[in-house]
Amino acid sequence: MICKYCSKPATIHLTDIVGGQKKITNICKECAETKQLLKQSDNDLPGILQGLISKHIGKEADELSKLVCPDCGTRYMDFRAQGRLGCPKDYNYFKLGLEPLIEKIQHSKKHLGKIPKRNPDLSGKRSEAILKIRQDLKKAIESESYEEAAKLRDLLKEKENPDEF
């Protein structure tokens, strides 16, 4: 059997029922892909397989596989399998795994677009405040003022608390 479009050997056989009549189309994999005759999901790696792969990359994966969002109950592995997060807070709870992934698909990990005016806490002001604390902390460590550094570290933790947004 040869492909309807390019005469290569056909490996995919699509069956359509039109008006009670069976119609079979024989095509090769390449044409099926370029003409997008198959649903996206038919081409995708099954989620379980993907999950297994990430499970075997080592220690970090092991840690990731234990992550669960206390808010919505989504496990990090659910996300890996389905590609959908459960709630906005997952972005903090799964940050360890998400950040490299986001960087890979978005070629960036920092938002540079619009900021909602309604949450002034989250806008530039707060980022600037955090930035300032970080700079102060760096200076404190450099000048070996460890007491000051410890204070600043706690302050930073408080400001960056994932529960806050």
Place this chain on the structure above:
Amino acid sequence: MNFDLLSKSSGEWLKGSGVESDIVISSRIRLARNLAGFPFPNRASNFQKAEIETLLKDRIQTLEFEQKFEYVSLTALNTLDRQFLVERQLISRELAANEGPRGVALGNLESLSLMVNEEDHLRLQVMRSGFSLESAWETINKLDDFLEKKVSYAFHEEFGYLTACPTNVGTGMRASVMLHLPALDFTKQIDKVFRALQRINLTHRGLYGEGSRFSGHFFQISNQVTLGKSENTILNEIYSVIPQIIDYERQARNAWKKDNGQILQDRISRAFGTLSSATMMTSDETMELLSYVRLGIHMKMIEDVDINTVNELFIQTQPAHLQKLMGSTLDGEERNTARAKFLRSKLRSSGSTPN
């Protein structure tokens, strides 16, 4: 909302007016937004989804925006009406197929639609005929500002607007331009264009978005990346590349006419001939043939066919539209007969090819 009435017009995206409208069909921008404090729709219970729907519906309907919105609950619609809204590009295939409380708020000009409980809590969409991303952005940005005063969006300092899928995080913005590229497609130069687009992080899709088939030589060009760039930067990247594609298409059309004019003329005339005399037509064949007729009109290789009629036929011959126009549900074979009859009646009264 009276869908039967809507079915008689082509809607904003196929109006065929606006800048460069012989090649650029429409411009569209969508923003993905979520409410803080709720799980994303895929994780939300029906009870939570109903809560989200009630909240958003109320805020949208009391918005003091330049357009008023009418909320349509998807659970109250039958399959035909859902399909109808998909064909008009007012809702996504995903929203039509999802389950539980969900819906769409439609602006009175049919250029704005706000989907509730799709992949994200809220998907704002604006559509414009022709090449006009700038004006589309102006409208949607303003609408987003208005909404933002009334709801608390899930926003993260580093990652921006939070979305159910990390491929949308950041600006949550997908801007796309729908192009009609028959000459690039026919001469297979389109793959070269796609490869070039990929290198600058732009992507292409079919007529009905992700995973849909390339039908009628329509292609949507949109941004792949949503994080790490401002909305304006992303829009400018698309904005600067579209004129080049338009230029390639025009060159390909002219070369085609110059080198194989007779073959092209024959293809266009045959397309018109088949459309105005066949007695059974599938949706796919109709799209393919209408595409050649559209090309023929813009290349002045076919006369007396109204471009608006052809633009309207692209949408009116889609399955749900056809059934609305015929006033009854039809199975596949009945549809093919009804479609051919409809095409004959619309095209026979006009159209001839120059000698």
